[in-house]
Amino acid sequence: MSGMRFETSQGLRQGQHLALTPKLIQAAEILELPLLALRERLDRELETNVALEIVEPGDDRPLKRDLSNARTSDSREDAPQGGGSTEFERLRRMERTYGDQWSGDRDYRPTRSGGDSDEDPKLAAMNNTAGNGASLTEQLLEQWSFSDIHDPELRAAGARIIEYISPEGMLNADLETIAQQSISIPGCDWSPAILERALLRLQHELSPPGIAASSVRECLRLQAEALLEESHTEATALVWSDALLLLETYYDDFLANRLPKICEASGMDYARIDAAKSVMRRLTTAPGFALVPPSNEPIIPDVVVELDIDANEYTVRLPDELIPRLRVSREYQELADDKTADKAARTFAGDSVRAAKTLLEAIEQRKTTLARVTRAVVARQREWFEHGPNFLRPMPMTELAEQLGIHVSTVSRAVAEKWMASPRGLVRLRDFFAGGTENSDGEDVSWNAIKAMLKQVVDAEDRKHPLSDREIAEQLKARGVEIARRTVVKYREQLSIPAATVRKVHA
Incomplete structure (x- = not known):
């Protein structure tokens, strides 16, 4: 037997792999959040990032101003004059306000009163909110x-x-x-x-x-x-x-x-x-x-689909009024760009501004992706909007992802825990995505549509002589949908419909 020999060599290999940067991770997280969870996330960001602020009604001034022009303007309150003494005074004011946070105290939370009062309006609201009752x-x-x-x-x-x-x-x-x-x-x-x-x-x-x-x-x-x-x-x-x-x-x-x-x-x-x-x-x-009722979260639609009667088209809009309009603070943007400012202050302001911009980009990307996905759903499921659940068509997520040119995981995150307000009421976006089969006419029918047909068959039966699972399968076959008896049992159980012996009403 010849002896074993170990060798080493060098080689060059090309390959591609996806690296999830913090920016991509945050965008994916924001996309997956339903409206109420997104509102809570933004409230937390407002508390932790001082460079993020709410745009008040009527305050639509541009984000940035030219620092060189600002310094030559006598009307600007914070313009450096006399060797920059006013600029240093501005830094000292900010350091007194946010000095603890610059020094690394993560437990510090600045107030956002917007006025001269020392009272934090959010803290005041929390103090005025009734506490949880006894367990x-x-x-x-x-x-x-x-x-x-x-x-x-x-x-x-x-x-x-x-x-x-x-x-x-x-x-x-x-x-x-x-x-x-x-x-x-x-x-x-x-x-x-x-x-x-x-x-x-x-x-x-x-x-x-x-x-x-x-x-x-x-x-x-x-x-x-x-x-x-x-x-x-x-x-x-x-x-x-x-x-x-x-x-x-x-x-x-x-x-x-x-x-x-x-x-x-x-x-x-x-x-x-x-x-x-x-x-x-x-x-x-x-x-x-009876003593401690379970908490029922309200359903807030993430998208609204309405019928434009004049154009005979369904329109899609996002209820943005429930989400605060945010922007990057002008003061912190200018401080981050000011080469003459204190280094620690500039570093803190720069980190805060970059985090705020990344968040705003993720919010805009969420809006765009959610609107695109919803419009594609409406276009594919128009018969559902016009005629009801029996006309829901099969629509795998992979098919829609290929149509929009995005990854299937992006579609999954876009519809996760999202609700749509439509002319037919509130419906989960995910319910539009399901496989299906062909009926006797060669038309595509989704599994959810078949479940709706099954429920209609059971609702119309004579309760004194309820239909067996085999008879339900025969009724569906008469409607053009042929499925096995075991499939009827599976769908019946998913719909919480009891067996025929339990549904029977005795005279």
Whole structure:
């Protein structure tokens, strides 16, 4: 066997690769932000970058002025005269205002009052804003503190269990786990019996009913028991008794809509079961939201599509009025360009001005890209705007990216979490992008359009004789769309449509 030999050599190779500079990264981040998130991002930039300022209404003066002309103008307040004494005085004023930030104190935040007052308007607004209310845990602990519990061990165990209650009001850990995780806490070596007693007291002491339930079934049962106790008439009490019976004894059959089996076993008729079902709609699986409602962010459209009746064309505009108009501060631009200014001041001003310009370029690029993508969507999906969801055409992102000459990731970022206000209401931009198939006429039909057809078929069925998945597939085939039964099942589940056995309405 010949010996192995190692050699070294030099070679030249050409290649291309994409380097993501900080400027490109910021542009991608700005493009991906929806309108509200962009507004928050700009508010943070205004707080951290002193070279960025809001353009007030009526203040549209040009950004830069010629420093050489400014120095020869006697009317300019800050023009250097007498050997530049006024210029140095201007620098001293700025150093007194922003000296901490120049020296590297990143926690310093200058005010932006625009007047001579020392009060920061943003800080004043924050001080006048109502604070967040008490959390669910705090409210439940307060209720527990007022309960008639004299056993210190039981009270402590109940307080510990409250810490494991989820925002929905459900107990998200079993008692064994709570006991194991409490052993290391002094005085918290509780027996299972103590924890069980504490949990039962919590379920009956805390309000609203259903708090501290270990399962959805128990949560609904606790609420039904409370409403049964509050019943003032025999008829109401009977209905809640039937509801409680369904939850306690026939829960699985009730969920599976096996009403004939329940009628045979319980002696109730369909009318009584329907009445119980009706009152059970008042129950909730998240009683904790009654004390601390979940935060619902408003939907603000990023683009608005309107029909120009005269031209019979759909127009696209961006609601820029919700975003403040920004520009680079004239004072900091001039300071960055002034060769006679203090070096530290010039460096700070130059860095701030460059960061502000990069941000403004990213904002403009976001506007341009979002408008281009939306116009292309409107042109491709015009039939959707005119006739509805059934006429949504397949439109992969790669196809639109090739049409616009941009990368597919740019299209993805442009439509991410964005909403469109259209003549047909609010719609996610991303919903326009989907694959599809051909119908019997050879026309392209998107998967979302097929889902809309499926929902229409189910909505129009006879609930006493609901359509099976195979029958739904046959109905779609009659409309020109042929898909497999398993595809019907997949789309039905994505639309949260239950199976035929659950949809069936019993006489």
